[in-house]
Amino acid sequence: MTVASIGYLRIAAQDTSAWMDFGTQVLGLMEAPREDAQGARFLRMDNHPFRFMVESGEQDRMLATGLEYRGKSDWQSVCDALSEAGHNVTTGSAEEAQRRCVSGYVSLQDPSGNTVELYYGRKLDYAPLNSPVGVKGFVTGDEYTGDMGFGHAVLPAPDMEATIAFYTELIGLAVCDDLYPPIPDSRVVFMHADNPRQHSLALYNQPHPAGVVHIMVEVETLDEVGLALDRVKKAGLPLLASLGRHVNDNMCSFYVLAPGGIAVEYGYDGLLVDWDSYTPTVSTEGDLWGHEYSFPGVND
Ligand SMILES: [Fe+2]
Structure with a gap:
């Protein structure tokens, strides 16, 4: 696989202030002091200039997933292969690359209509995380694992x-688990990048x-997960799933709905994998315990 990591997300919010309050006061991320001509706001969690770009929109939704390559040559090879396969690849302008703090990127849609941005050369600023609610750190990699997104x-x-x-x-991810949860016609395929995080991107067939x-x-x-759960309750936000532990990545987590409805999983203890000795798995359960789901308006 040639994708190094899932580097950033672009998210549209009807109420960007509410999303930023959620990001900082509930998730514990830090607002990155970046000016943006288009009014986007930025959340950081580590030495990257931002991980989430929150933009004003008419609907709360994902705008784009940013995938990082290790250098221009890997990136160019993938772009060429995509073009040869007939995909409509758009090269980002220098100005737009600057907004994303990358050296270069392209954007395109996957066959299900999700927008992906493929980039290389993230421009780090090395400012330490200073969480407004005291989160000590987010797991995004270290000197042993490299960047894990x-x-x-x-x-x-x-x-x-x-x-x-x-x-x-074409993109350069590899399947690590093929999950058939006990829900009719449901399938989730989990994929990893070239780092030890068990999965970086997954696809749900609905x-x-x-x-x-x-x-x-x-x-x-x-404790950091428990403290976040306390902040969720204090903020009065709906839980999509109670505390539980997943199969495949072993993540012990809960799910909260952000203002506007995007689901955010908040966890710890995710599995790190040596891909040289890993055999992809097929699973029929999503959870070892917990994760009792509660869909607002459906079963509440
Ligand atoms: Fe997850």
């Missing part, structure tokens, strides 16, 4: 087979109005 995202992929082929044969099924951020300890 911000966490993971699960994208809707109603055109499942073509979308799996797109990411594995449509989703938010353009994303959930995103995940990881903290270092169970």
Whole structure:
């Protein structure tokens, strides 16, 4: 696989201030003091200039997933292969690359209509995380693992087979688990990048109005997860899933709905994998315990 990591997300919010309050006061991320001509606001979690770009929109939804390559040559090879395969690849302007703090990027849609931005050369600023609620750190990699990205995202992929082929044969991710949960006609395919995080991107075979099924951020300890759960309750935000532990990435987490409805998984203890000795798995359960789901308006 040639994708190094899932580096950033662009998110549209009807109420960007509410999303930023959620990001800082509930998730514990830090607002990055970046000026943006188009009024976007930025959340950081580590030495990257931002991990989430929150833009004003008419609907709360995912705008784009940013995938990082290790250098221009890897990136160019993938861009060429995509063009040869007939995909409509748009090269980002220098100004737009600057907004994303990258040296160069292209954007395109996967076969299910999700926008991906492929980039190289992230411009780090090395400012330390200063969480407004005292989160000590987010798990995004260290000197041993290298960058593991911000966490993971699960994208809707109603055109499942073509979308799996797109990411594995052209983009440069590899399947690590093929999950058939005990829900009729449901399948989730988990894919990893070239770092030890068990999955960086997953595909769910159903449509989703938010353009994303959930995103995940990881903290270092169970106490940090518990403290976040306290902040969720204090903020009065709905839980999509109670505390539980997943199969495949072993993540111990809960799910909260951000203002506007995007689901965010908040966890710790995610599995790190040596891909040289890993055999992809097929699973029929999503959870070892917990994760009792509660869909607002459906079963509340
Ligand atoms: Fe997840």
